[in-house]
Amino acid sequence: MGSLFRSEEMCLAQLYLQSEAAFACVSELGELGLAQFRDLNPDVNAFQRKFVNEVRRCDDMERKLRFLEKEVKKDNLAIDDTGENPPAPLPREMIDMENKFDKLETEMKSVNSNQEALKKNFLELTELKHILRKTQQFFEQAALYQQDQETHVPQQYDDETPLIASEFSRSFNRFGFVAGVLMRDKISAFERVIWRACRGNVFLRYTEIEAELEDPHTGDKVNKYVFIVFFQGDQLKSRIKKICTGFRATLYPCPETPQERREIALGVMTRIEDLQTVLNQTADHRRMVLSQVALNIRVWLIKVRKIKAIYHTLNLFNKCLIAECWCPVVDIDRIQLALRRGTELSGSSVPSIMQQMQTKENPPTYNQTDKFTSGFQAIIDAFGVSNYREVNPAPFTIITFPFLFAVMFGDMGHGLLMFLFALYLVLKENRYMKHKPEDEIFKMMFDGRYLILLMGLFSIYTGFLYNECFSRSINIFGTSWNVRAMNFTDNDVFLATNPVVTLDPNKPGVFRGYPYFYGIDPIWQSAENKITVQNSYKMKNAVLMGFAQMIFGLSLAFCNRRHFKDKLTLYCELLPQLLFLCALIGYLCMCILYKWSVWTVAQSNTAPSLLIGLIDMYMLTDPKSNNRVPLYTGQYQVQIFLVIVTVLCVPWMFLSKPYILYKRSKQKKGVQHNRLWYTCLDSQSDDDVAILHHENNDANYGKQEPESLLIIMLISQFDMSEVIIYQAIHTIEFCLSCISHTASYLRLWALSLAHSELSEVLWSMVMHTGLATSGTSGAILSFFVFWFFSSLTVSILLVMEGLSAFLHAIRLHWVEFQSKFYKGEGYIFSPFSFTLI
C-alpha cells in the first residue's frame, strides 16, 4: 500500500497479448481494476474497430434481457439479488448464452401474443355482454315510454323529450340499428360528427360501461361507452359504419328481438367463463417462465455487461493486440499474475508479455484511499486533481480540516450531537453500503461520515476550550476569581447603586494568581465584557493559526521542490517567500506571544498596542520618540532590520529567477548551435557515420531521434517577456496574499463569535423563558419550549451554522493553504474495472 503523501508511482506498460488469451487476460485485469488502457487507434470510427461485431452481439443480448426484465417487472415478480459476482464467461460460452436468451425471448413473445389474442377475444366478449345488457335497457325504456304515451293521451311535448325520440318510439320496428363500443374521450366528437354527417336523421343513445376494460395490447385500463344508433335506409347505414370505423368503434351484431338477445347473452356468458380458465392457465405458464428468468436475470446481466466491457477494451488495442496501459509500479506483480492466470484459463501455451515503456507523457494521478480517507481526498479532488507525484494535502486535511471547522463551531453540546449522528452512520455503515441510499443529500452526508465524525470530535474539544455547552459554561475546576476579596460589605452603598461591579485582578486575593485549569474561566459567562475579552483572544488565535498553516504550506512547497529537484525555484522563489512571510506576519505572531507571556496584569495599564506598533514599524518611527512604551528593548533596531529584509525579498522574488533562466538559455543556445552544425556536417561528409550516429541515438534514447531532438529544440525557444510577466504576477500575488490571507483567517474568529452569539440568543430568548416560569405552568411551558429549542438548535445551529463553517473551512484549505504549494493540474487515474460498470 502506498502512502497518501504522494500519488502512486505509475508506469506506462505495453502488453503483448496472444489473440486466444486476450479475452481472458482482459477479464482478469477487469476484476483486478488496476490498469488504465489507452486508446491506440483514436482516429478509427466506432464501427470500424476490430471487435465491433461482438459488441453488437452483446448489445443484442442486453436488449433481450431488458425485454425479459420488463416482463418480469410487469408481473411484479421480485428479481433475485444474491449479491453474487460471477466472472465473465469465456467467449465460447457466449453462443450458449445467446441461444438461451433467444429461446427465452421467443417463448416469452409467443406467450405474450397468445395472451394478447386471448385477451382480445375476452375483451370482445365482455363488450358484447355489456352491449346486450345496455341495449336491453334502451329497448325496455322505449317500450315503457310507448306504454306511457298510450296511456297519456293527448300527449305533450316538453323540451326534454326530443321529437325524434317520440316518433321513433312509436314505430321503432321500422328502423335499423347499429350497436357498438367506443372510447370514452371520443364520444362527444362522435356524436357531433354523426349528427352532422347524417343531417340529424339518426338517433343515438349511449351509456357508460361501469367496469374498466383492459386494452389487450398495452394492458392499460380504459373506460368505454356503449352506444346504439338508429337509422333508416341502407345509405345511412353504410355511412354510419364508415364513421364508426373512423372513430375506431367496435361494432357488434345485436339481434332485434328480446328472446334472441337473451339467448346470445347466455352463450356469451358461458364462453366468457371458458376463456377465463384458459386465460388463467396462460398466466400461470407465463409466471412459471418468468420466475425462472427472475432467478437468473441479474447474473446474466452482469455477465453480458462484463463481456461487453471486455470487448470495448479490446477495441482500444491496436491491430496485433498490443495494448498500452498505465498502472501503479507497486502493483505490476499483481497485474502480471493476473495475466498469467488469464493465459492459463484460456489454455494458451504462449505467455502474455508485459513490458515497461519510457515516456514523456504525464502519468495519471492515483491516490489509494480507503473508506476513511476517501472523504478527505474528495475535498481535495474537488478543487483539482494533484499533479503526478505532487504533495497531496489530503493526509494533513484529515486533522486540519476538522480542527479549523471546530474553531468556528466550538460548542461541546453541538459537537456531541454532530459526533453522535456521524457515529450512527459509521456503525450502520454496512447496512447502508449494501442498500445505497437514494436521497442525494443523505448520500453526501454518508460519504463524508468520517469527516463529520472528526468534526464533531474536534468541536467537543474546542467547546471545552471555549467552555461552552449550548452556550452555557461549566465550572469544573473552580474559577480563579474571587468576588469576596473585593471586600464588599452587605449594605455597601456602591453595590446598592451599581448593578455591575468590576473585579480588579490587582487587588490581592481577587485573582488567585494562576488561570483556570483548562480553557476559558466560567466566570466570564456572567461578565459584561465577555465578548470583548473573547474577541481579543480569538482574533489573535486566528492570526496565529493562519500563520502556522501558511508556513506549513510553504514547507510542503519545499518538499515539492526537493522532490522535483527544482533548486532554482527553491532558492529564487521559495526562500524569499518564506523570509517575507516570517518578517511580516511571523513577527506579528511573535509579538502576540511575547505580549501574552511577558506582560502581566500589573503592567496592563501601560502595555503597548500591537496595532500601533505594527504601524510604527512600517512608518519607521521609533516608539520612544512618540513617548510610547516599547514592547521590548531593542524593538526599533529589530524592526528596521525586518523591514529591510521584507523590502529586499520583493526584488529577489521578482528578478532572480528570470535572470538566471535568461543566462541559462543563452548558454544553451550556443551549445545547441554547435551541436547542430556538427550533425549537419556529419551527414554531409559521410553517410555511414550519420547512419551509425542515428542507430546509436536509437539505442540510447529509445524513440528519440535526432530529427525530433531538433524539433524539440526549436519549440522550446526561450521567451523572456513571458517569463518576466509570469514572475511579476506571481510576486505581486504572493505579496498581496500574505496580507489578505492572514486577514482571511480572521473568519475563524468571526464565525466562532457568530456561533456563540447565536446559541446564546437561542438560550436566553427561548429556553430561558421556559425555565424562568415557576410552578406547574412553568413545567408545561418548559416541555413545549424544549421542543422549540431543540428543533431550532438542530436546524439553525447544527445544520445551517455547520454548513457555513464547513464552507469556510473548505475555503481556508483551498485558497489560503493550498495556494502556497498545490498545483492541482493532474488527471485522475481511471482504471478498467468491473466494479465500476
Add this chain to the structure above:
Amino acid sequence: NKVSSFKIKLENGGFLEGLVRGFKNGISKEDYRHLTQCDTLEDLKLHLQGTGYGHFLANEPSPLTVSVIDEKLREKLVIEFEYIRNHAYKDLATFLDFIKYSYMIDNIILLITGTLHQRQLSELLPKCHPLGIFDQMETVTIASTTADLYNAILVDSPLAPFFKECISEEDLNEMNIEIIRNTLYKAYLEAFYDWCQQKGGATADVMCEILAFEADRRSIIITINSFGTELTKEDRAKLYPRRGKLYPDGLLELSKADEYEAVKRVSELYAEYKPLFDGTGNNPGDKTLEDKFFEHEVTLNVNSFMQQFQYGVFYSYVKLKEQECRNIIWIAECIAQRHRAKIDSYIPIM
C-alpha cells in the same frame, strides 16, 4: 424595466425555450461524415448511439430496416414536441398548435387521396404524421364533396377557419384535392403570419421572415408544377399565399408565367431568391431547386436560434429536426440500397 420584461418572458416559455435549445443538439458535421462512412445500418445505429439521439434504437431487434429507423426518429420528435406542448400555455400553446396544423392538413389530404385510390384506412393511417392527428381525422373518408367534408367533419376541427375558401359542391377528384391542399395551406400560412405579426417583438421578426419564405416557396413551386396541367392561370393565382416578399408585384408576374425561365426571371428580381436559382439544373452534380430551397430554409431556421425570448425557436426546432431526420433517412436509404454515389447530397445543418 428590462428585468420585469425578462421575467415575464421567462415565465412564459423560458424553461421550454431552454429545453428546446437542448433538444436541438443532434448531429454535428463530423457525425455526418462518420455516418456516410457506415457500411450497414447496424453501423449507423452504433454511431447514432454516440450522438444526441442516444439509445433510441437500443430496443429494436436486428436486422434493422430504414422504416424502423424512420418510425423511431419520428417517435422521438413527437415525444419531445408533445412534452413541450403539454407544458405550454396561452400564446405559446397557440403557436405550437399552429405548427401542428400544417401536419393536420397533410394528413387530411393524404387520407382523401388514399380513399380516392380505394386504399384501406388501416393501410393509410400509419402513414399519417403523428403530430397531425386529431379526433375527427379518420372520418374524412366518408365525405364525397368538399362541402360535405367541411360540414360533417372539419367544422369542429381546428382547421375549420382555413377551409372557408374551398367549400364547393364539386366532387372530390385529384385536381380538386391539390387545390384544396394549396388553398388550405395558403389560408394557414396567412393566418399564422398574421398571428405572429400581431404577437410582435422578436417572434414577429423571426417568424415572419421564415413564413414569408415559406409562402414564396409555395408560390414558386405551385407555378412550376402547374405547367402542363389543366390549372388555369386565374385559379393558380388564387393559390398563392399573399404574405411573402413576392406579394403583390411578384405574384402578379408569377401568375402570368408560362415556363420555367419566366419564373426564374421573376424570382431574380428579389435579392434573396436570386442565388437560389443560380447554379440549379437537372445535370448530375447540380443541386435541384428544391434542395436549394431546403438549404435556405435551414439557414433561416438556424438563424432563428440566434435570438432569445421568442417563439421562432420552437418552429425552427421542429423544422430542423425534421430536416435532420430526413438526412439520416437519406443516408440510411443510400446505405441500405448500396447507392453510395449520392450519399453526400443531404442538407447539412450548420
